[in-house]
Amino acid sequence: SQQGEEDPQALSIQEGENATMNCSYKTSINNLQWYRQNSGRGLVHLILIRSNEREKHSGRLRVTLDTSKKSSSLLITASRAADTASYFCATGYSSASKIIFGSGTRLSIRP
Amino acid sequence: DAGVIQSPRHEVTEMGQEVTLRCKPISGHNSLFWYRQTMMRGLELLIYFNNNVPIDDSGMPEDRFSAKMPNASFSTLKIQPSEPRDSAVYFCASSEPTGNLYGYTFGSGTRLTVV
Numbered sequence: 001s002q003q004g005e006e007d008p009q010a011l012s013i014q015e016g017e018n019a020t021m022n023c024s025y026k027t028s029i030n031n032l033q034w035y036r037q038n039s040g041r042g043l044v045h046l047i048l049i050r051s052n053e054r055e056k057h058s059g060r061l062r063v064t065l066d067t068s069k070k071s072s073s074l075l076i077t078a079s080r081a082a083d084t085a086s087y088f089c090a091t092g093y094s095s096a097s098k099i100i101f102g103s104g105t106r107l108s109i110r111p
Numbered sequence: 112d113a114g115v116i117q118s119p120r121h122e123v124t125e126m127g128q129e130v131t132l133r134c135k136p137i138s139g140h141n142s143l144f145w146y147r148q149t150m151m152r153g154l155e156l157l158i159y160f161n162n163n164v165p166i167d168d169s170g171m172p173e174d175r176f177s178a179k180m181p182n183a184s185f186s187t188l189k190i191q192p193s194e195p196r197d198s199a200v201y202f203c204a205s206s207e208p209t210g211n212l213y214g215y216t217f218g219s220g221t222r223l224t225v226v
Contacts, residue, residue, distance in 0.1 A: 031212065033214055035214075035217075041219060041220075042115075042202055042204075042217035042218055042219045042220050043154075043202070043204075043215075043217045044217070045213075045214030045215060045216070048212065048213065048214055050212075088154065098144065098156050098159050098166075098167060099156075099215070100156065101146075101153065101154040101156075102153075103153050104153065104154075
């Protein structure tokens with residue numbers, strides 16, 4: 001069963017704009033991860049944030065985590081056509097266990 | 112490293128046939144995961160191994176599915192007999208001994224079509 005739910009399910013923005021995707025989950029976690037999946041390909045790990053962290057950056061990516069609200073957001077700044085993909089959040093419950101994926105957000109960048 | 116290698120990339124089989132999917136994890140990774148992806152159900156964890164030992168197979172849909180990891184560099188997922196509802200993309204992923212703190216590395220997947 002899926003632990004995380006992403007919002008929105010689909011997002012279309014103009015190239016150069018910022019894209020924000022949200023993820024909500026139900027039970028306490030050890031960490032939360034974001035992955036990207038291009039059409040017909042496997043998933044690629046983007047960033048991991050631990051439960052004791054509130055914000056993390058990686059290049060044009062910014063992830064926040066609010067454990068009191070059981071939610072996370074992924075911000076992609078200055079979007080590019082190559083950012084067109086599906087983005088998934090995944091929740092982990094200990095340092096050596098499975099992760100459960102959310103339903104994903106389909107992001108389309110218009111040129 | 113060539114990454115996680117899955118074979119075949121595509122498989123088309125008739126209902127009732129046995130299907131075997133293969134995965135070679137990244138060398139040095141001690142955890143291996145099998146996921147199934149469909150439009151209706153999204154990404155589902157089927158089973159995962161730590162140090163070649165199955166830890167959680169609660170996601171395996173039914174007895175028709177079985178998975179093995181005979182050594183650290185090879186795993187198989189077998190479906191026998193296959194059914195049309197098994198049609199999906201099956202992904203294998205592996206992670207480092209520190210667990211999932213650095214994320215998983217996924218293979219390119221096997222697209223299975225059962226007709």
